[in-house]
Amino acid sequence: MTLLLLLLLSLSADIEVLRTHDLVVVVSLSADIEVLRTHDLVVVVSLSANIEVLRTHDLVVVVSLSANIEVLLLHTHDLVVVPLSADIISTVEFNYSGELLATGDKGGRVVIFQREQESKNRPHSRGEYNVYSTFQSHEPEFDYLKSLEIEEKINKIRWLPQQNAAHSLLSTNDKTIKLWKISQRDKRAEGYNLKDEDGRLRDPFRITSLRVPVLLPMDRMVEASPRRIFANAHTYHINSISVNSDHETYLSADDLRVNLWHLEITDRSFNIVDIKPANMEELTEVITAAECHPHQCNVFVYSSSKGTIRLCDMRAAALCDRQSKFFEEPEDPSSRSFFSEIISSISDVKFSHSGRYMMTRDYLSVKVWDLNMENRPVETYQVHEYLRSKLCSLYENDCIFDKFECCWNGADSAIMTGSYNNFFRMFDRNTRRDITLEASRENSKPRAILKARKVSTGGKRKKDEISVDSLDFNKKILHTAWHPKENVIAVAATNNLYIFQDKIN
Ligand SMILES: *[C@@H]1O[C@H](CO)[C@@H](O)[C@H](O)[C@H]1NC(C)=O
DSSP states (O other): OOEEEEEEEESOTTEEEEEETTEEEEEESSSOEEEEEETTEEEEEESSSSEEEEEETTEEEEEEOSSSOOBOOOOOOSOOOOOOGGGOEEEEEEOTTSSEEEEEETTSEEEEEEEOOOOSSOGGGTTOEEEEEEEEOOOOEEETTTTEEEOOOOOEEEEOOOOSSSEEEEEEOSSOEEEEEEEEEEEEEEOOSSBOTTSOBOOGGGOOSOOOOEEEEEEEEEEEEEEEEEOSOOSSOOOEEEEOTTSSEEEEEOSSEEEEEETTOOSOOEEEEEOOOSSGGGOOOOEEEEEEOSSOTTEEEEEETTSOEEEEETTTOSSOOSOSEEEOOOOOGGGOOTTHHHHHOOOEEEEOTTSSEEEEEOSSEEEEEETTOOSSOSEEEESOGGGGGGHHHHHHTTGGGOOOOEEEOTTSSEEEEEOBTTEEEEEETTTOOEEEEEOOTTTOOTTOBOOOOEEEOSSOOOTTEEEGGGOOTTSBOOEEEEOSSSSEEEEEETTEEEEEEEOOO
16 A cells, blocks of 8 residues: 555644744744744743743753743754644544544544545545534533542544434543534525514514525534533543444443443443452552444453453443453563563554454554454564663653554554654555554655655664664654545644545556
8 A cells, every 4th residue: 555645734733933043933823922032042932821932953942831930841853843732632533434534632622624525627636634623622620529630631532423414423531521413504594584684583563575585505614512411420531432333322431440321311321340449459450441342232342451351241241340251362471571561551452343353552562353262362563663672761751651542444454553753553464564654744745655664673774764762752653543444544643633545546
């Protein structure tokens, strides 16, 4: 598969980078920002937001203005603007036909893209995605009982199958799940009898004739409205939501529990898994992800921080604390180290579209499991094995706890997952071939073919290879999505969304 860049969208559209001599000035176009210059230091002061970016030759300083000044980042040699953290994309999801793509970000916003129709006079316009709707899904909140701030960050988005002209999706932050309805209007009614064009009621005694209202075309208007709010069911942080194949129920999972909801009922949910020990000091394991089976509405799986996966059958018991199947690969004693348990933690689990397999992502690999074989995966793919020698520094900078997601292509024949340095990996299950690609502004011009990247591990470095030591661990691709039918992929790299598509001819 040859990939082309289709769209590159930065959510921080109001920030511009100017360059003078060796200085980089970061300017926001939202008018409330001032640029000061002292010697070779450029200071960008925002009058409203509380994050500032200062920059000298090879020094980036991010300063918070809220009372005390804090330096967050130093000595970066590249010219990347430090994105405002609210713009960092935290989830990406295609709808069931792939025509719509939703992203969620740390600032609680949801942006929906729609694929434009093919047009005869613009043959190259095939497949372009444009912004369809943007709305604020979650706001920051405060839990007064626990004195805890509840972030607005969108952890997951799941589409519901379309049932009428409107679209629906579920979005969740750490605590609250919301059902949104997204509807569009491109016609308006005119010529009412009881009110005039401004909407004011007319005096009934002065209405002497009846007229038939008509529908007139108008500019497309897309509205998002919250339909249901599913709150107060999770004590811990929600990591997963998954719509069931019955299209009437869905599950939500936090660190210790899985709940089952009916889409129409917001005031109660059923707790179907609870792994909270009576004494929290005995806690050794947390739930990291959960998903419903794509065809059997009684079956779901959840993964754990110990690298195991449990498959449960809701017909067996109301509380599925005892799994029906338990998937675990015996550990290789020769590779045991201090980090073994941390890197075996599963960050994502996804059923194949066929429902026969599931895929899990841990820190260094992706594994494909046959649901009929519990003792080991049928396929294991190394994502970035060269990091095994770097685990110590990855532990120190907390990267070892990054939660990479993974996804299947529509035919279940290929899988994709992210890595560092804005690299992402694709594995062909039939040919066993794999490829490393990079989502970067510099290397991806629109419609240019993406080149395979290679990381050199020790020894001599060949031309075009990048050494393990120069990988940037701040640039990570945690979230990716694959169009359910075509070779179109969406890759979230910090605050940038890249959409690549297979070259057609
Ligand atoms: C996905 O979105 C497209 C575009 O609006 C729509 O036509 C399609 O029905 C949606 N698919 C499903 C299965 O919901």
